[in-house]
Amino acid sequence: MSNEDSRYEAVRSRDARFDGAFFFAVSTTGIYCRPSCPATTPRRRNVTFFPTSAAAQGSGFRACRRCRPDAVPGSAEWNARADVVGRAMRLIGEGVVDREGVSGLAARLGYSARQVQRQLNAELGAGPVALARAQRAHTARVLLQTTGLPAADIAFAAGFASVRQFNDTIKEIYALTPSELRAARPGRTTRYGPVAPSVTAGTLPLRLAFRGPYAARPLFDHLQRRALTGIEEVSGEPGARTYRRTLRLPHGAGIAEVDEVTGDGWLNCRLRLTELRDLTTASQRVRRLFDLDADPYAVAERLGRDPVLAPLVERCPGLRAPGTPDPHELAVRAVLGQQVSVAAGRTLGGALVAARGEPLPEPSGALTHLFPRPEDLSQAPLTELGMPESRREALRTLGAALADGTVTLDAGADRDRTEQALLALRGVGPWTAAYIRMRALGDPDVLLSGDAAVRAGMRRAGIPADALAAHAHDWRPWRSYAMHHFWNTPATDPATDRPSTTEGTGS
Incomplete structure (x- = not known):
């Protein structure tokens, strides 16, 4: 959408691909909408475009009650x-x-x-x-x-x-x-889904919007293989699973539940919070975990140009790159999972949670703990972990760096600077630093070229290892998604536990 004429064409065609990418306001009504608003298309001379809903509000326009432009996915x-x-x-x-x-x-x-x-x-x-x-x-x-x-x-x-x-x-x-x-709460189903009914027992139901196709099954498979006892659980059968996990939030603890079954453009989520002030933060962290602000159309357009990747993109439309609700947790789990299998990384993570995690004030089913804080690991002997002392020292070093700010993993961290700071830590190598960059910092353009599972997926897709550089240049800025397509290519033996170059395939 490089000019206003093309944006107007998107509005005329009610193109949902651009919901959240821009908003339009109508001078004759004083209302602003999402591009896919089902109302009668206004005349071009009456339309003004805005990059954010806040800009439209600042110009005196109010939100459309029909299309609810404030509920769109964030811009990718x-x-x-x-x-x-x-x-x-x-x-x-x-x-x-x-x-x-x-x-x-x-x-x-x-x-x-x-x-x-x-x-x-x-x-x-x-x-x-x-x-x-x-x-x-x-x-x-x-x-x-x-x-x-x-x-x-x-x-x-x-x-x-x-x-x-x-x-x-x-x-x-x-x-x-x-x-x-x-x-004015809607009581009927609309194009954008009904607002959830009133709730009891402290549970807040949310419909987390996404754009385009959404490949829920690979993402839930990924989470289920890596779920840590005490802080995560996945119940139900494939296609109808529910993922639950604990959340450490600025003002208290929380529990999030997300269903695998998708609505018409949203995931059903339920939050239980000890402090309602954490609602915005909790919902944003769940959105990052499930990569709900991605633009699958842009990803498919770029990756689909590669004749080798095109069949993978077509086979799994809307494949997402999982993020994390807790960057510090992700970093620790990445180090835990170095050079071990997925199952071994999960076992180590469970042992760490049991020994060093913070118990919930009130357990919820199998969810009993919050993941340990970095400062709780920085001086801990970690003898409960069956791993070499050098890797226990790497965990302590990482914990100290996260606790004192030497390494910053918040949502606005400078990605290049953070990766360099991680590489400066003893025991953290290039694969781990890049993996943390991809998942903890949400970088959509990371390629773990040395990852064994990626190379295996490339071979199955027909890309020789020495041809990676030639292909990868054309995948920018969506190389993380290309990598997930390779991770999700069917293995010769699906029961084989891939070596975890780790969290990414692993912990």
Whole structure:
């Protein structure tokens, strides 16, 4: 969508591929929508385009009640971009502005608050406060329409500083008071799915939107093979499984449940939180784990140009690259899984959770612990792990580096700098650093060229090992997805436990 004429054509055709990539507003109605809005297409002269919902709101437009533009998937651009704007958008999505203010966001990015404000305004038409405000409003709408919580509780849970600010924002964005917005909860199925019914027992149901096809089965297979006892479990039969796990959040603990069966453009998720203030952060972390902001159309277009990869892309449309809800946990598990099988990495991880994990205040079925904090590992002997002392020392070194900030793995970390910091740690090699970059930092353009399982998948697909470089150049910026296609090519013996060059195939 390089110009406004092509964007208008997307609106005319109600093309859902661009939901979240841009928004359009109609001057005659004062409403802004997603590109696929089913309403009558407005005349071109009455349409204005915006890169974010916050920019549309800042120009005085209110959200369409029919297409609910605030509920679209995030733009895949923010995952692909490594510049300050991309990093800022990932941090704002994580709720950093609500918790630490604009100064905290700027400090994490290594820029002044004025520089961050200027760059976001110039490119997105809205600054960090406006972007965070739009996110708070969406969180508040979800709580108003899916729970029976008092409006005052919802205001603070969504991140508003006062009930008055909450009331004014909701009225401005939705043209309804909070009570009217709650009463307007849709009671029928729409093109974008019904809002979940009211809930009890502290469970918040969410419909996590994604775009395009979604290959749920390979992702659930990946999670099931690596589920650590105490913090994760997968129940049910393939095709109808539920993944559950514990979450360590800024204000407390949480439990997320996600169903394998997909709706028409969403995954069903349920959250149990000790602190409602963690709703935004929890939902964003689940979105990253399930790679819900990916653009499968862009990935398929690029990878499908390769005659060898094209059959793999066609065989598994919408294949995702799993992320993580806890970058520190992912890094520790990557080191644990070095040079061992998937099963062995899982056993080591389970032993670590049992010995060093933090017990939940109240267990939930098989979920009993939170994964250990980095600082809890930095001085621990770790003798309960059946592994060489050199690898136990590598875990302690990593834990110390994560605890003191030598290595930063937050959503807005500079990927190049972080990979170099990881490589400087004794016991962390190139494969592990690159794997952490891919999953913990969400980089869609990582290729583990030395990975044994990748090379095996390439051979099965018909790419000689010495031809990798020639092919890989054309896969940018989606090499992580190419790698997952190779990992998912059928093995000669599906029962064989692939050597884990690790977490990636492994822990």
